Amino acid sequence: MKERFGNDSAFIFFPRCDAKLAPRNIVSDSSQCLISAQHVSRSYDDGQVQALRDVSVEIVRGEYVAVTGPSGSGKSTLLNVIGGLDRPDQGQVYFAGQLMEQPQQLDQLRRSEIGYVFQSFYLLPTLTAWENVQLPMLESSLAARDRQQKAKQLLMSVGMGHRLNHLPTKLSVGERQRVAIARSMANDPQVILADEPTGNLDSKTGQEILDLFDSLHAAGKTLVVITHSHEVAARAQRMIEVRDGQIVSDPTPLQA
Ligand SMILES: Nc1ncnc2c1ncn2[C@@H]1O[C@H](COP(=O)(O)OP(=O)(O)OP(=O)(O)O)[C@@H](O)[C@H]1O
């Protein structure tokens, strides 16, 4: 699908799915884009730093994608832009067929369709594990009792059912990341975007988190995971390499 023109060139991009056609409930259908970024650029400092340069990429529903590349190459910027946490200066991003542009729509997507996991967990330190996981559900229509029940189930599903009332400071780093993953699942998102989720974990704990991602993927979630580790990237079905704000390698699009 893609050709390379020398080591420093970005790949020529050929669309492989229809950005405007992405009905729900279709898992791993290679014609169905969940996320489609088209000719996206993002700069900082009045254009002095070009973090993303004319990047096009498509994520098909049900895919497990790793994003690799050197520090400063634009990985987090790409994840933030496709996840609606940041806006591109140029280009468009579609999520499930919808152009992501209106602030209200972005809020809605961030709340209910996209789950985020970060290297530093970003748990609220004054809330227990159980409360942290309930937080994203506060604006949903769930009654308090249902919210509590769901948070408990999510924590049990990541092996944290025995630590419901612990504050983050009383948890190990691996346990904190489990809580963060449970929180990312609170509103049953279609996709989980993870920025170096094992970056702060020792190798054994990192493996446990990757096992958790495998089970989320097996359950039909779409996953996009930034990593510096080849071991982590090897768990994904597709590996995108970013350098100098461009995608330089994206060899194996998923065939459903
Ligand atoms: N808020 C910002 N203001 C100015 N420059 C920024 C900002 N965020 C990122 N950059 C710059 O944009 C470029 C891409 O940054 P980005 O964080 O996307 O890289 P990265 O690939 O995620 O790096 P790392 O692996 O170190 O996390 C870098 O040169 C970085 O310094």
Ligand SMILES: [Mg+2]
């Ligand atoms: Mg980063």
